[in-house]
Amino acid sequence: MQDEQGLVSRAQQHDEAAFAELYERYFEKIYRYIALKLGDKFEAEDLAQQVFLKALKSIGSFKWQNVPFSAWLYRIAHNQTVDYFRRKSRRPTGQLEEAVLHAEALGSSPQEMVEASFDLESLGVAVKKLTPAQREVIALRFTSELPIADVARIMKKSEGAVKSLQHSAVLALRRIMTRE
Numbered sequence: 001m002q003d004e005q006g007l008v009s010r011a012q013q014h015d016e017a018a019f020a021e022l023y024e025r026y027f028e029k030i031y032r033y034i035a036l037k038l039g040d041k042f043e044a045e046d047l048a049q050q051v052f053l054k055a056l057k058s059i060g061s062f063k064w065q066n067v068p069f070s071a072w073l074y075r076i077a078h079n080q081t082v083d084y085f086r087r088k089s090r091r092p093t094g095q096l097e098e099a100v101l102h103a104e105a106l107g108s109s110p111q112e113m114v115e116a117s118f119d120l121e122s123l124g125v126a127v128k129k130l131t132p133a134q135r136e137v138i139a140l141r142f143t144s145e146l147p148i149a150d151v152a153r154i155m156k157k158s159e160g161a162v163k164s165l166q167h168s169a170v171l172a173l174r175r176i177m178t179r180e
Helices: 002-012 016-038 041-061 069-090 095-106 110-127 132-143 148-155 159-179
Strands: none
Touching: 002 016, 002 041, 002 069, 016 041, 016 069, 016 110, 016 132, 041 069, 069 148, 110 132, 110 159, 132 148, 132 159, 148 159
16 A cells, blocks of 8 residues: 555656556456446447546545555546436447447457457346346456455445445346346
């Protein structure tokens, strides 16, 4: 934790290397958290980048409150995801057309793109059937690989409540996935 505090303190003083290290440390976890919520790898990557841009712009206002720095990043990611769904509900998009264009830009065939994203999409569909609290605990525990104590602080619940919520979420996911 002290190492993290030192990095954050240096980043708050505009040390680019310190912020780059924070980025390297947390980007993949934030990305996976968002990808599980969105079910779209490309949108998740863009949103994760936006999370770190927002964090860079406002790191000066970050204050330690007995929670890890990652809790602040997850709060930003959560807010960005909520904003994304708000914007998306206002305007219909041609998601398939966008995916095909993106695949072609990367040199992949649309078929390869569909095959690569099948597992993520089927899991995303199943996760959307969980309660919001269950989705949150699954995303934080398994996608972001956070320990129970950190999840409890982020969700403002006791460790026992998080364990119970995780257990019920896993059972519900198992039922959903075996039915489909």
